[in-house]
Amino acid sequence: MNRDARSRRQVLAAIGSAATAGLAGCGFTSLGDQGDSIDTETSDNPAGPTDSATPSPRTETTTSTSYEACMEPVGCLTFDEPPERWVANDGIYCDMGVALGLADQLGGIGSPRRYYTGYYEELPGVTLDKTNYPALSRGTRMPKEPFYAVDADIHLIDPAWLTNTFGWTETDVEEIATNVGPFFGNYIREQHDVWHTYRYYSLSEVFGKVAGLFGRRSRYEKWKAIQSELTDDIQSRLPDDRVELLLLRPQGIPPRSFFPQYIGDSVSDLQWQVVEVDDTLKGSGIPEWGTRIDYETIARIDPEVIVMETQFADDFVLEESFREFVLGHMREHSVARNLTAVENDRVHAGGINYQGPLISLFQTEQAARIAYPDEFGEEELFDRDRVARMVTEGG
Structure with missing residues (x-):
């Protein structure tokens, strides 16, 4: 210009x-x-x-x-x-x-x-x-x-x-x-x-x-329809008993301490709002901001599911190495290996907390799979081709 x-x-x-x-x-x-x-x-x-x-x-x-x-x-x-x-x-x-x-x-x-x-x-x-x-x-x-x-x-x-x-x-x-x-x-x-x-x-x-x-508001309207359909589908299939989930941001490779992440109303937690999990941190007495916790503290609250998210696109939490550098370490750690989530293979990589409209679709689908695998398994919960057409053609 x-x-x-x-x-x-x-x-x-x-x-x-x-x-x-x-x-x-x-x-x-x-x-x-x-x-x-x-x-x-x-x-x-x-x-x-x-x-x-x-x-x-x-x-x-x-x-x-x-x-x-x-x-x-x-x-x-x-x-x-x-x-x-x-x-x-x-x-x-x-x-x-x-x-x-x-x-x-x-x-x-x-x-x-x-x-x-x-x-x-x-x-x-x-x-x-x-x-x-x-x-x-x-x-x-x-x-x-x-x-x-x-x-x-x-x-x-x-x-x-x-x-x-x-x-x-x-x-x-x-x-x-x-x-x-x-x-x-x-x-x-x-x-x-x-x-x-x-x-x-x-x-x-x-x-x-x-x-x-x-x-380009028509693209927004099309996304909103897809997002609403995804949300409605997931929430119509949620079990009566909500899973207890602990959201963490790991520090170090392998991680030995973590920033606990309370699930709130912010954009970074959108997917967890949709799947309506029970936040293990609520009522735990752990400060909401500015603190780190170790495996001993995690063992005290002992959640059903542990999810580790990240701020960075090149973080190991988003890579295949997650199983080696996180799960492998936890399974050998004297405290972490006895956690319920570790014993039941329910420790997961949770994605990135800077999510826009497209990223949020994928991470909402992922959250449903993580929280309720018996219901959602590896099912694709939204149409990739439909989303791609919205982006590339406006339709």
Whole structure:
């Protein structure tokens, strides 16, 4: 895209850019949703997926095509044509772009390690090679220079996350939003950050907003139908007795300590909400955040099922080596080998907790198989070809 075209579109996006710049710091006051998504791919349902906000007067009166979406903490963005080049930080928003058929317009990835693409191998025609895209992060830093180099029309990143994680200032956010492209995102993976004082959204809500901004809401509607059917099918077949499950994040190879993961309402736990397991950690007295536990502590609560998840796409929890480096070690450990889950071969790799709309389908299916193998076994619970057509053809 040439700079003149970008400038024209940034004028229309000024409200979002200004809101992002002014509210991204630790002491911001949330704007709230000021409107909803509209696009031209589906004109019969211009409202957002679940929001109750009233569209702005501009949305109701204009006769020209526009692409608008609103989200806390960034406010509203409006484009006269869909953004083209985009970037995202991790597997939540990157996966949204792929689900919308926008992989060829991806300009860069903030943290490639937090984006697992292996599930795409099961979707005919859907591919993404992360090595083809520049990483915006530099270890534990997120400098501004890569943002200029990528030169994206829009950044699907929560600017408040940048200021509170990487030390960006409001001036830094305003600089990139003005000179490169606006920010549009809400950090929805977990719900424990003290700085996240504004609204959290569900995965479906955010995906609907992103889809509207890119003029591809019909793909979102198709995904929502698939996701709803998968959820309804699983929940209609759940046994009366729910399994007790312990969710852990292992530390080290082989793991000798673990971060316990309470199952909550966040996007990272979406699959466990669907399968309605009993969280062994509830009532255990183990702190929810900032603590590690060892095998002795796990033995005290002795869950039926143990699942180990990860933040990183190259982690052994997502590889075949899981059985060697985790199960093999546990079966030889003097305490771990006596755990009920180990004795019954019910220790599992659980996937990555940065999950967007496509990844969540696979991990919800996997969760059902893990929790209730007698009911679901290795059954495929959603149609891969149907999902692939949604991505590649919009149908």
